[in-house]
Amino acid sequence: MSTADRLPRLLALVPYLMSHQGARVDEVAEVFGLSEKQLIDDLQLVWMCGLPGHTPGDLIDVSWDGGEILIDNAETIARPLRLGIDEASALLVALRLLNELPLGESPEGGQRDALTRVIAKLERAAGEGAAAVSSQVAVEMDVAPDALATVNDALRRGRRLSLRYYAPGRDEVTSREVDPLRIAVVDGRSYLSGWCYRAEAVRLFRLDRIQHVEALDVAAAPPEGAEPTDVTDGVFKPSPTDELAELELAPAGRWVAEYYPCESVEELGEGRLRVALRARDTDWLLRLALRLGETGRIIAPARLAAMARDRAALALAHYEEAGQR
């Protein structure tokens, strides 16, 4: 938090301390994302403030002897400032998004119900402005409702899953048993992160590529230390060991630069681009080259350009054969 945010922070800190008398310095520092030193500095500042007159009886009384914070004489700012439109909208949009996830019915009937209740309470607390703004922001996600409900249910009950999964990279459908660790909805798509017994590693599965899923009557038992995939920085993480390919794109092929993370993008004039991207595998890059047709070409490595040309020739040969028959 920058120093410009200090006043809003203090106006939340005082009510927090009022409603959490005796809270520990380290706990409060963590809640507010501060170091203990910064928090003490805030407390010292608060201690200098109070009602006009500023006699000892007017000032806010705050102590942190033994690491427990006690506060008194701060009734004027005992309630936090109401939510700003941005603040309330950010929460409301996110809550509505969660509410739209088809997670299936939980036996406790809980999640969906809790979401509906909290949205209503927040709308009341935030006022009309925020409710209106939050309805002007929509996030749409691709979810595979059936798979999501089954996976969510297995996660909650701690069951192993049996999947038939389509892997586009190798263009094959495989059967796997997976112990689910987490559902992640990232960039508008939903994924299952779980311990895959076939790969003997944690893997990420896109839910819309699951052809069939069912919970087994087996308790999930992922190995100790199996952590769900970290999706904080997105799902597509090209490995630095993936082959770097260079493509030249005509104006109609520029979508590639928008669609895939590129290591470099260079304007060549007249709307043409040169991009460098990491090829997940050779096959993926060849499919991209063929898809682009005349709107893009592989510059390097030359070996891949030759493969793309040969593959196109082979495909064309089929059409010629068929035409002659």
Next chain:
Amino acid sequence: MSRRKTERLLNLVICLLATRRPLPAEQIRQAVPGYDRDSDEAFQRMFERDKNELREIGIPIEVHRDAWEDEPGYRIAPEAYELPEITLEPDEAAVLGLAARVWQRASLAEAASGALLKLRAGGVAADEPALGGGALELRVDTRDPSFPALWEAVRDRRAVRFGYRVAAGPSAATRTVEPWGVVSRRGKWYLVGHDRDRAAQRVFRLSRIIGEVATVGRPGVVRVPEGVDLRALVSPWEERQAERLATVAVRRGACQGLRQLARAVREGGDWDEADLAFVDTGRLAAWMASLGPDVRVLTPPDARDAVIAVLKGAHEANAQGSDHEFGASPTQ
């Protein structure tokens, strides 16, 4: 913000909240430590700035002008300032904690965590997310540099102007738009609004906005049409067009993804036959070309010709040492 200034502003907030009667500036000057006692002009400037800063963080300062007083009076009404009483059940607090972590970048992420802090300060016990035992993670990224400015424009109902690149080119044209809303679809953000120059509703991809987004005119002027369905406006036109059916030959055992999407698959010898629904011939052709020698489009003839054209293009473009002028003209 310096420590002394923070102190002054905090004292000012307390002073204005504590008073029932609106206070004239001169009384505030006496009551709040840190204001200039010597120069009236310096005090006035400082007081104006302070009021603006408080308003910027959402503090409602009332100004009272009475006919029989020379100077206006100021106060903060506690009922307008304070977060209304809100109590959440543990399950409600848990989903709130989860919601606060949805946004991934500055602006909204800060707004969400600021909101959560206020609610916690107000006594709401929103702790670690527990929806499905922390087993659900939802992330929405707003990586486009233009996002914060457009969000503000939507919020303030204010028109915007920006440079916009057309689909297949580097050149940008200036667009002036009355924003109705922003929509994320499959991880990409779109702006929906009324394009003033074209006098029609338009959808813009944020990834094609170039440079800064400037505001135009005053806040509050944009009117969002009643009942407008932002999501429907952003759904691609293919979803609203009539479908056609293509029949393709698929090499046995290959193209699992295509088979998954096919309407029907009829098994043959070395080649199976699959029926695919499509709208845009160009998109179908690109997809079929990407599968190379594993598929062959049988019908309709225009789709077949389109695939052959894409494949020829790829063949020529990737031919080494070719003097083919790459991408110069459409293949006939």
